[in-house]
Amino acid sequence: xxxxxxxxxxHDPATAPDGALAPVLAWYDAISARDWDTLRxxxxxxxxxxxxxxxxxxxxxxGPEAIFDDFFVRSFAAWNAITPAVDEIFAATGDVVVVRxxxxxxxxxxxxxxxxxxxxxxxARDGRLTWLQQYIDTAVIQDAIAGREPAxxxxxxxxxGGNREHQ
Numbered sequence: 001x002x003x004x005x006x007x008x009x010x011h012d013p014a015t016a017p018d019g020a021l022a023p024v025l026a027w028y029d030a031i032s033a034r035d036w037d038t039l040r041x042x043x044x045x046x047x048x049x050x051x052x053x054x055x056x057x058x059x060x061x062x063g064p065e066a067i068f069d070d071f072f073v074r075s076f077a078a079w080n081a082i083t084p085a086v087d088e089i090f091a092a093t094g095d096v097v098v099v100r101x102x103x104x105x106x107x108x109x110x111x112x113x114x115x116x117x118x119x120x121x122x123x124a125r126d127g128r129l130t131w132l133q134q135y136i137d138t139a140v141i142q143d144a145i146a147g148r149e150p151a152x153x154x155x156x157x158x159x160x161g162g163n164r165e166h167q
Contacts, residue, residue: 054138110147
């Protein structure tokens with residue numbers, strides 16, 4: 001049975017050192033260093049890894065073999081470089097951690113740079129990651145893969161208002 005939000009809802013995170021936050025922070029350190037042994041050690045045997053449709057190799061992966069031997073192999077084939085940069089951890093309660101950050105990198109085929117925001121929702125149990133849900137604007141990633149400079153890599157348009165008359 002895959003570990004899902006429903007099956008982990010009754011988990012007491014106090015049984016894991018530092019609750020759910022420690023394995024999430026360790027994940028970002030290890031993925032940035034490409035420390036695959038540490039990453040595998042952080043993953044629960046039934047971890048559910050849900051990657052946005054439209055992201056290279058997007059879909060639902062359950063278990064370390066599916067995550068590391070399928071998803072990462074196929075996804076990393078799209079990149080010359082990709083690093084998740086954590087901007088903020090703005091919620092961490094019980095077994096849930098929410099992370100806001102950016103994927104920064106370059107595509108393999110066109111060498112197009114990208115810097116696209118993401119949100120990751122994590123669950124952890126007993127010091128291991130049990131669930132990830134990725135949220136990302138996949139149109140930006142698809143633009144970069146196609147060789148078009150993604151809008152997210154350009155300075156944002158600032159809207160100040162005040163230019164409309166109110167009736």
